[in-house]
Every structure is written in structure tokens, then in C-alpha cells.
Amino acid sequence: MDFGWTPEDNAFRSEVRSFIRKTIPPNWDEMNLDEEEEEVYAQEFARKLLPTKWRVMHWPEAYGGLGYGAWRQLIFSEEVTYHRFPGAWDGGNMVVAPLLMHAGTDDQKRRFLGPIANADYSWCQLFTEPESGSDLASLRTRAVLTGDDYVVNGQKVFNTGAHLADWGLLACRTDTEVPKHRGISFLLVDMKSPGVTVRPLINLTGAHAQNEVFLEDVRVPKDHLVGRENEGWYLLVSALSSERGGINRATQAKRLLDDVTGFVASTAYNGRPIGKRPEVRNRLAELAIAIDLARWVFYRAIWAQVNGMDPTRENSASKIMGGEVSQRLASTAMNMMGLYGQLNRRSKYTPLQGRIEMMYKETVYYTIGLGTSEINRNVIAQRGLGLPRG
Numbered sequence: 245m246d247f248g249w250t251p252e253d254n255a256f257r258s259e260v261r262s263f264i265r266k267t268i269p270p271n272w273d274e275m276n277l278d279e280e281e282e283e284v285y286a287q288e289f290a291r292k293l294l295p296t297k298w299r300v301m302h303w304p305e306a307y308g309g310l311g312y313g314a315w316r317q318l319i320f321s322e323e324v325t326y327h328r329f330p331g332a333w334d335g336g337n338m339v340v341a342p343l344l345m346h347a348g349t350d351d352q353k354r355r356f357l358g359p360i361a362n363a364d365y366s367w368c369q370l371f372t373e374p375e376s377g378s379d380l381a382s383l384r385t386r387a388v389l390t391g392d393d394y395v396v397n398g399q400k401v402f403n404t405g406a407h408l409a410d411w412g413l414l415a416c417r418t419d420t421e422v423p424k425h426r427g428i429s430f431l432l433v434d435m436k437s438p439g440v441t442v443r444p445l446i447n448l449t450g451a452h453a454q455n456e457v458f459l460e461d462v463r464v465p466k467d468h469l470v471g472r473e474n475e476g477w478y479l480l481v482s483a484l485s486s487e488r489g490g491i492n493r494a495t496q497a498k499r500l501l502d503d504v505t506g507f508v509a510s511t512a513y514n515g516r517p518i519g520k521r522p523e524v525r526n527r528l529a530e531l532a533i534a535i536d537l538a539r540w541v542f543y544r545a546i547w548a549q550v551n552g553m554d555p556t557r558e559n560s561a562s563k564i565m566g567g568e569v570s571q572r573l574a575s576t577a578m579n580m581m582g583l584y585g586q587l588n589r590r591s592k593y594t595p596l597q598g599r600i601e602m603m604y605k606e607t608v609y610y611t612i613g614l615g616t617s618e619i620n621r622n623v624i625a626q627r628g629l630g631l632p633r634g
């Protein structure tokens with residue numbers, strides 16, 4: 245199928261590929277690094293990317309970007325994802341920057357966009373609460389305007405990277421007297437503020453990536469309000485949708501499929517390559533089809549966005565399909581590896597550097613974070629099919 249890549253697009257893809265080849269050692273993800281070493285590596289690579297401005301290529305030039313369109317961004321995303329280039333994206337440039345460009349004050353843009361472009365600040369999202377996940381509009385963290393500051397009290401949970409973050413994007417309640425969707429606002433919170441306590445949550449891969457965040461009489465200057473007070477819900481819905489549309493699970497799955505295919509083609513059991521077994525071939529062929537479909541839906545989400553249509557339905561569909569196919573692939577690969585699949589990367593017997601074991605656990609999250617698959621199906625039913633709210 246011809247998606248109409250221009251010669252410039254193809255040249256750009258080659259340029260990104262050759263940058264990746266020159267910048268990261270081919271075996272970097274086989275180096276058995278621990279969590280902290282991996283973080284250091286990711287930061288180092290992210291810094292090497294800075295001069296190219298590719299991380300922020302889609303930003304207008306006035307804000308320090310290159311003004312490239314969404315298709316170029318897709319090419320970049322496919323290449324860095326396929327080659328597992330670490331540190332290419334972060335919450336600051338994926339969520340906070342578009343939000344500030346859309347609804348931030350001039351002062352907020354001046355203050356935050358430059359450091360986001362230069363990866364000087366690390367950001368976390370403070371949305372979910374112990375009693376408010378899928379039904380995010382029921383959130384209870386309260387912000388009360390007192391003089392020149394909002395005083396914030398409440399608790400957030402599952403906050404990825406909050407222990408490393410300089411700033412947090414906080415969804416909080418600023419009016420309790422109106423219907424729940426109409427009393428929510430967005431604040432930019434300095435994570436070093438007195439009253440912010442971050443406690444680790446160890447996830448099922450054994451990593452410390454998520455946290456609980458407690459906010460106790462935290463003072464946030466009122467000029468850190470993004471958009472208008474009590475209109476945060478509409479910004480939140482749109483930020484979540486574009487984040488769903490921006491995650492490229494299909495390419496990640498394609499890479500894993502290629503790795504698994506290489507493994508079964510080159511590994512024999514009882515003298516016969518695993519890849520000759522009909523059940524293995526059928527399963528991998530089915531997954532290849534599903535990954536292609538997830539990729540086309542991802543493209544369609546970008547096409548809708550580029551053509552000025554509301555991409556909500558496509559973004560949710562892309563998130564569901566990419567997440568679910570990744571889970572199926574990880575589970576199938578785990579079965580194909582037999583007991584070896586369960587070995588983690590520290591074992592000398594582990595196939596594919598323990599990636600199967602890691603993906604098997606990690607992909608559980610893919611149908612939960614950024615709205616569960618059920619919630620995204622609800623979004624499609626309501627916003628895509630026009631059915632009444634369930």
C-alpha cells in the first residue's frame with residue numbers, strides 16, 4: 245500500500261535510522277543494565293537527541309520546534325520505537341507542552357516550553373486517585389484559592405515517574421457545588437513544594453516506576469492554573485485522547501514479533517526448528533495480521549488529526565488494538581519459549597535477553613493505563629457511534 249511518503253519523508257526516515265545506528269550501541273538492550281543504569285543511559289541518549297530537535301519537531305518554530313507535521317513525527321516514532329531508542333519521549337513533550345500551547349498563558353509558555361524542549365524538567369501526571377480511576381471526573385483532591393495561592397489537599401495514585409519528577413500536572417477539584425465534570429481544574433505543581441510526599445509503588449515487573457503522591461496544604465501560585473478555573477475536564481479529556489493516539493504500541497509489537505520470528509526460525513526442539521510447527525506458524529501469522537491492523541488504525545488516527553477531524557474514536561481504537569495485540573503476542577511468545585520464557589534477563593539461559601518475560605508482565609498495563617480497554621470501548625460507543633452514555 246502506498247501511503248504517499250514523499251522523497252523528503254523517505255530521506256528523513258533514512259536520516260533518523262542512520263542517527264540511531266551511530267548513536268546507540270547495537271547491543272545496548274542486551275547489556276543487562278539495572279533500573280538506575282538504564283535511566284542514566286536513557287538520559288544520555290535523550291541529550292544526544294537534543295541538537296536534532298526531533299523530540300519537539302512537531303512544535304511550531306516559535307516555541308523552539310521544527311514545525312514538522314504529524315506524519316514526520318510518525319516516521320520518527322516508528323524508527324525510535326522499532327530500534328528501542330530510549331529517552332525519545334517524555335510526558336512533558338507529549339502532554340504538558342501541547343496543553344500549554346493550547347491553553348497556557350504567555351508567561352507559562354515562556355517559562356516551561358523551553359525547559360521541556362531541552363529535557364531540563366521531568367514531569368509526572370497527577371490524575372488518578374484511590375477512588376477515581378476510570379471515573380476520573382469524581383476526583384476529590386481539593387484546591388482552594390487562598391490569597392495568591394491555591395491550597396491543595398488530597399491523594400493521587402499510580403503516578404509514573406513522580407519520584408523523579410520536577411513538576412506535576414495536577415487535576416484537582418476547584419468547585420464542589422457544580423456537577424462533577426464542571427468543577428475540575430489543572431495546576432502545575434512544583435514537586436519539591438512543602439507538603440508533597442511521594443511514596444513508591446513497586447509494579448509487577450519489580451520496578452519502581454509508579455508512586456502514591458500525598459498533597460497536604462500544598463501552596464500552588466494561582467498563576468500556575470492552566471486554562472480557566474473549572475474548565476479543566478475538557479482539557480483533560482482532550483489531553484488523554486491525544487496521548488492515547490500518540491502511543492505506538494503497534495511498532496513495538498512488530499519489533500517483538502520480528503524477534504520472536506527470528507528465534508523460532510533459528511531454534512530447534514528435538515532436532516526440528518520450532519518455526520516448522522504448524523501451530524507456531526499459524527499463531528505468528530495471525531499476530532502479524534493483527535499488528536498490521538493496529539498499525540493502520542494508528543495511521544488512521546493521525547490522518548484524522550491531520551485532516552482536522554475529531555480523532556477521539558481513532559485514538560481510542562488505536563490504543564485498544566495496540567495494547568491488546570501486544571498482550572496476545574507476549575502470551576503467545578511465552579508459550580512458544582516453553583519454560584525458558586519465564587527466565588528473566590539475568591539468567592544465562594534466557595531467550596531474547598528476557599524480553600518475553602518482561603513483556604508478558606509489562607503488557608498487563610497496556611490495557612489499563614490511559615483508560616482501560618473497557619473505558620476506551622465506551623468512548624467509541626459514545627463518541628464514535630453516537631450511543632447514549634452508559
Ligand SMILES: Cc1cc2nc3c(=O)[nH]c(=O)nc-3n(C[C@H](O)[C@H](O)[C@H](O)COP(=O)(O)OP(=O)(O)OC[C@H]3O[C@@H](n4cnc5c(N)ncnc54)[C@H](O)[C@@H]3O)c2cc1C
Nearest residue numbers: 369370371372377378402403404609612613614615616618
Ligand atoms: C502501570 C500504570 C501506570 C499508570 N500511570 C499513571 C500516571 O502516571 N498518572 C495517573 O494519574 N494515573 C496513572 N495510572 C492509573 C490508570 O490511569 C488507572 O489505573 C486507570 O485509569 C484505571 O483506573 P483504576 O485503576 O482505578 O481502575 P477502576 O476504574 O477501578 O476499574 C476497575 C475495572 O472496572 C472496569 N470499569 C470501570 N468503570 C467501567 C465502566 N464504566 N464500564 C465498563 N468497565 C468499567 C475497568 O475497565 C477495570 O477493568 C497508571 C496505572 C498503571 C497500572
